Amino acid sequence: MVIEDVKNILNIKGCYVLKDSFFRDNLRYAVERVDELKKEELAERMVGTIRRRFPGQSGLVYCLSIKEVEEVTEKLNAGGVKAMPYHAQLSSEARKRAYLRWFTDQVQVIVATVAFGMGINKNSVRFVLHYTLSKSFENYYQETGRAGRDGRPAHCILYLKFADVFRVSSLTFTERHGLQNIYAMMAYCFNRRTCRKRQIADYFGDSWAHQCGDRCDNCASGGGEGDGDGGQLVEVDVTEDVADLMNILAFVATRQDRKLTFPKLMDLWFGKGEKRLRPESLVICRHSREAAQTIVACLLVDGYLKEEFHFTPYSTISYVTAGPSSWLMKGGGGPQQPIRYWLPPSSSSTTKKSGGKQSAKRASTTEGDDSPEQMEAVASKRKLTLKSDDQGKSKVTTNGENTQKSAVDYELITLE
Numbered sequence: 001m002v003i004e005d006v007k008n009i010l011n012i013k014g015c016y017v018l019k020d021s022f023f024r025d026n027l028r029y030a031v032e033r034v035d036e037l038k039k040e041e042l043a044e045r046m047v048g049t050i051r052r053r054f055p056g057q058s059g060l061v062y063c064l065s066i067k068e069v070e071e072v073t074e075k076l077n078a079g080g081v082k083a084m085p086y087h088a089q090l091s092s093e094a095r096k097r098a099y100l101r102w103f104t105d106q107v108q109v110i111v112a113t114v115a116f117g118m119g120i121n122k123n124s125v126r127f128v129l130h131y132t133l134s135k136s137f138e139n140y141y142q143e144t145g146r147a148g149r150d151g152r153p154a155h156c157i158l159y160l161k162f163a164d165v166f167r168v169s170s171l172t173f174t175e176r177h178g179l180q181n182i183y184a185m186m187a188y189c190f191n192r193r194t195c196r197k198r199q200i201a202d203y204f205g206d207s208w209a210h211q212c213g214d215r216c217d218n219c220a221s222g223g224g225e226g227d228g229d230g231g232q233l234v235e236v237d238v239t240e241d242v243a244d245l246m247n248i249l250a251f252v253a254t255r256q257d258r259k260l261t262f263p264k265l266m267d268l269w270f271g272k273g274e275k276r277l278r279p280e281s282l283v284i285c286r287h288s289r290e291a292a293q294t295i296v297a298c299l300l301v302d303g304y305l306k307e308e309f310h311f312t313p314y315s316t317i318s319y320v321t322a323g324p325s326s327w328l329m330k331g332g333g334g335p336q337q338p339i340r341y342w343l344p345p346s347s348s349s350t351t352k353k354s355g356g357k358q359s360a361k362r363a364s365t366t367e368g369d370d371s372p373e374q375m376e377a378v379a380s381k382r383k384l385t386l387k388s389d390d391q392g393k394s395k396v397t398t399n400g401e402n403t404q405k406s407a408v409d410y411e412l413i414t415l416e
């Protein structure tokens with residue numbers, strides 16, 4: 001996308017494009033799911049990780065907001081990890097001082113917003129932690145690329161909170177490609193099946209002729225490279241789960257004239273939240289909360305759900321509504337096309353609660369095959385089209401909305 005933009009802006013006809021590989025052999029990528037952790041607990045976990053795994057080694061922590069930078073810096077210092085903040089509201093002298101102290105190993109960690117980037121020239125960065133996910137995959141790759149420039153092993157860990165996706169989308173949806181960018185980031189985070197490095201290569205249109213080994217969490221757990229058992233992930237038919245979600249959304253919109261945020265939708269799906277917002281026919285979610293979040297994330301990327309933004313004097317709120325692909329669900333009294341996502345086996349139950357009673361319906365689990373042919377077959381069955389741009393980057397088009405990954409290609413992230 002960037003190369004095409006630059007070519008168009010410069011209006012160079014028939015130019016020769018030289019690209020280096022995006023593969024960095026010495027970097028290890030991982031995503032850790034931290035939904036259950038409170039802010040302080042996540043900071044404590046980071047302190048523990050830094051002290052245990054990276055004692056005396058240099059690193060970076062990226063946050064979404066200046067407030068977060070200040071809070072995390074304070075927590076790291078309180079936990080015995082010397083850290084300094086770096087963000088746009090600091091004077092240029094303060095920023096220079098922080099950089100120099102970090103560069104000369106007087107402090108171990110710089111905690112920064114995206115403002116910390118240009119001109120970093122430290123080769124011995126051993127870890128890059130993301131307290132919050134980045135606004136785009138380009139940003140994430142660039143930020144993690146500051147690790148291990150000396151060629152020695154370095155670690156890139158992203159701490160994923162489902163709710164952070166909507167914090168970022170509320171900030172960036174007015175930007176050019178803003179939503180597309182955060183959904184690409186989200187697709188990477190929730191994809192537990194494909195090698196992380198391969199996902200990076202695919203995203204940037206790089207050729208893939210590498211061996212990851214166990215240098216990403218997906219490969220280490222048997223999910224990556226497509227030659228393991230997917231970390232015992234199974235492909236689950238979630239079509240009726242999607243119908244349940246649509247039922248909740250329709251009931252709240254038409255009977256109560258209300259809109260739901262994503263956390264509220266999740267609460268209702270699990271039989272919690274305001275009683276009057278629950279449809280009588282509510283079918284309580286049969287999955288774990290993490291698996292349910294994965295399903296919702298995939299549905300958002302695939303256009304079955306979409307975000308609608310509402311401005312208040314103090315903030316922007318993201319609401320969830322039926323997306324452009326949801327028409328596929330409406331036909332002949334039932335869904336026409338199966339929707340399948342990769343989930344851990346424990347989340348695929350043969351029993352499902354309905355109105356407090358157990359019912360045996362809705363058990364549909366199939367063994368997986370994520371070959372390109374299978375992906376294409378499933379995508380086309382669901383009226384999605386897989387296409388390649390001139391850089392060979394795969395895209396899924398859902399009724400005009402571009403996303404980066406196939407619908408069949410997302411799984412639950414579990415804690416290491």
Ligand SMILES: [Zn+2]
Binds near residue numbers: 214215216217220224
């Ligand atoms: Zn891998």
